[in-house]
Amino acid sequence: MSTKHVNHLANEKSPYLLQHAHNPIDWYPWGEEAFAKAKAEDKPIFFSCGYSTCHWCHVMERESFEDEEVAEVLNRYFVSIKVDREERPDVDHIYMEVCQALTQSGGWPLTIIMTPDKKPFFAGTYFPKASKWGRPGLMDLLDAVQQRWRENRDELIEHSNEIYALLKHEYKPSTDVQLSSELLDIAFQQLEAGFDAKYGGFSGAPKFPTPHNMLFLLRYWRHNGNPKALAMVEKTLTAMRQGGIYDHLGYGFSRYSTDNEWLVPHFEKMLYDNALLCHAYLEAYQCTGNQDFAQVAGEILDYVMRDMTSSEGGFYSAEDADSEGVEGKFYVFTRQQVLDILGEKDGTLVADFYGITSQGNFEHGTSILNFIDRNVEAYAHKIGIDVAELTKLFASCRSKLYAEREKRIHPYKDDKILTAWNALMIAAFAKAARVLNVAVYAEFAERALEFIQSRLVRKDGRLLARYREGEAKHLAYLDDYAFLLWALVELYETVYSPTYIKWALEVSDELKRLFLDDINGGFYFYGSDGEQLLTRPKEIYDGAIPAGNSVAALALLRLANITGNNELQKMAEAVLKAFGGQVKKYPKAYTFYLVALDYQLSARRKIVIAGSNDSEDAWNMIFAVWQNFLPDTEIVFNDRTKADLVEKILPAVSNQQPLDGKATAYICENFACQPPITDVGKLLSALVIE
Structure with missing residues (x-):
């Protein structure tokens, strides 16, 4: 990366924005300065949104954003804005909705071209510099847009107004939807229909863990006694733990698998995935008594304590998929490397069990450790070794491989501390302290919560969303408040400090004051005191991260049960009712909402x-x-x-x-x-x- 260029991102704290601070493109952060410049110079805005550990964001930077030719066009004809989606999920949410509506797909890097008044007229994701793979090239795209902006601007403006009108269409709740267990039954049937009986999971490749699917199914099993619900969870969690999506040496899960069998991951590790998966493994352990599930939950937390915890107690956001510019390089081994590190005898045993072959199962003859379709008991029997002895040997060998791996150049770590994701991990640590009876987990949870209280709460009590290098910034969003409420309830039920309930009640008051839609119900994504964007969306879809509305509903119901506060109960019920019509169309997409509904319908x-x-x-x-x-x-x-x-x-x-x-x-x-x-x-x- 060249350092001869310095653009307007140089003074930002976001790791993602700083990655682009020395691009030859004259990037601006999202803010009034950029929009004023676009209006004054009568230029469209080129908007690029991503995050620091995003593989294809890195690719687009190397191919285009570090390129002088691309920079010359962007600097001459556009005002360019970079956004970190993890710091500004409100902005990302709105323009990702545009991308999905216009292209029927989405993802990052998110590429939008818009008018100076923020109205989009073009959307896409990754673009190579020159056209290839059937994708238009960025240079061709920019040339076409700047030409149309000069020669046929009215058409672009009209298109942007049409898109804006679609965005402004506000969801009106159905008043006649009955929230009953029928929704739970339909969701179960849909999950069952999409279940991969061989490798677990509920879709084809790419396969995402989606832990709240498991949380829902465990509750469905508990209340309905349907053995298939539990079996699907057991199969999925076991298959994921055996696959390459799990880091068998350093622990923790990658974001998703590129194949059906959980073998080849997209190697980035996200804090939120590991927090939610910890919940799923803990609850599965409670339901089954399977010690493997307890072990995985503990290993996830070992990874977070060792690699993802700041000296001040907050949790970092993510680790990159790439190191030395190559995806997965840090994690993979050749068979010869394993034999060199462990010796011929032990190395052969480990390589055979963990699928490390001469040909490799990844790129350039390297292998991703996994034991898909294998287990220690059967392998020990096959080679005539006692199971306990082999288990001990494997643990020793994994430690040696881990120590050798530590000498490599590590993937980049995004060390910003996000309130929402920290709250998810606090909830996981608190729950693990109870379920596994490990006191240090509660200590980590309390320390992280104290970090939020001391670093991410303004003097007037307003919660903030991001902390890095001494700076707390961005008004907290619905997810921050909802996930914090969940964390406070979990931590109260672990250490039983009434002050956590006091704080939870204050958070619920702020939820109502800042986010509640008094007319149509549900919570808006950003607060009434936040920057007013093109629209003020409400989210209920439970994607990789559950929706703030879903989590808020469950946390409010639990807090109402603990305190006997009927107003909290009514607020939660109103949230569930507001989105019932939307959920009814395809319940499978709203499994955390259904966790909250299950709680509401149960004999609490x-x-x-x-x-x-x-x-x-x-x-x-x-x-x-x-x-x-x-x-x-x-x-x-x-x-x-x-x-x-x-x-x-x-x-x-x-x-x-x-x-x-x-x-x-x-x-x-x-x-x-x-x-x-x-x-x-x-x-x-x-x-x-x-």
């Missing part, structure tokens, strides 16, 4: 444990309940060592006291409470847990 239960934080019997009760998959149950701790706080923040439970000096459980379900219980066995029996 609250268990109040009355006792003292320093008493073993209270924690024995809590630990016993934690081990079970009870997705419609919340545990509230009336901790007598914090009686004043509990009475102030959770007054509804302060009257439920320990009996005869013993920790006591009060189970309330379907608007009725059972007699108090002081015995762990009787508590589990009352919950119908064997």
Whole structure:
């Protein structure tokens, strides 16, 4: 990358924008300066949006944005704007919707050409410099647009106004949609119809993990007893863990698989994927007792603690797919490399089990570690070695390979800290602390939450979206608030500090004040105090990341159950109702919404444990309940060592006291409470847990 050029991105904090700060293109960040320049110079805007670990963004930069010829055209005829989609998801959301509407596809880099008043008239994704692979070249595209801008501008303006009119069309909720378990049944049937019985997952290649599909299916199994729902989750999670999408040496999952069998990943690792997958593996472990699932969840968190945690306690965003300009280079091995590192005997055992062949399963004779269609037990039997001995040998060999891999040039790490993604990981750490009974996970969760509180909350209480190198910036979006609410509920039910409920109630108030649509229901994506863009969208589609509306609905329902606050209940129900008509058209696309709906339709239960934080019997009760998959149950701790706080923040439970000096459980379900219980066995029996 040349450093002789310095453009208007040089003072930004976004790693993605800084990657382009020395392009010969005179890039501007999204802002009034760029739009004022476009109006003053009567030029269209060339808008490019991506993120720092995006492989095809790197390709387009190398081919076009570092090219002097491309820069000369863009600088002469356009005003060029670069946007980091992870910092400005509001801007990305609007223009990605345009791209999908015009081209029937989307992705990054997102390429938009628009008028100086932000109205788009052209959309696409990656373009090579010159036409190839049936794709138009960027140079041809720019030449055609600048010529039409000079000679036939009225047509472009008219087209942009038509697109703007489509964007402005506001979704009106259906008033006659009945939210019932029928929606859950239809979603299950759709997932079952698309299920890959051989390798798991719910689509063909490329295959995305979509963890909320699993979260929904586990609840469907729990409430309906359908064994196929559980079997699909087990198959998918097992196949992913065996495949190359999982990093068998350093842990963590890549973003997606390019094939059906989860072998060849797109190697970038995203914080949000790993947070959500941790939830899925933890819940699958609760449902099945399969220790492999518990192990994977723990390994994901080991990876995050080791590689993705800042010294201040926040979590980094992502790791790139590329190193030294080559996708996957950091992760792959040749068979000879494995033999050289481990020796002939151990190296052969490891290479054979992990699919490392002389021909390779990736590029240039290299192999991605995997054990698709293999397992340690069968392999140990085949070669006549004790399973425990082989497991120990493999662990030792993986450590040696990992140590050798660490000497390589690492992929680029995007070290910005995003509130929304951090909240997802906080929720995962909190849940893992309960399910796996590992105290350090709760410590990491609390430390990250303290980071958000101290670095990403303005003095007036307004949450911000991104922190990097001492700078907190961008008003937080719906996802930031909704995911933080989820994290606070999860962390409360792990450490039982009432102050987390206090903060959660404050977050729910801000959700209502800044984001709620009082007329049509649901939450807008950006706040009423944010930059007013072409439109103010609402999102319910649960894509790679679940929609803020879906997560908010579930978190509000859980908080309502914990606190007894009926206003929160009504707000959540209104969100679900607002999008019911849209969800009904294709329920499979809204599985986190359906997780919230499942909770709403269930016989929600609250268990109040009355006792003292320093008493073993209270924690024995809590630990016993934690081990079970009870997705419609919340545990509230009336901790007598914090009686004043509990009475102030959770007054509804302060009257439920320990009996005869013993920790006591009060189970309330379907608007009725059972007699108090002081015995762990009787508590589990009352919950119908064997």
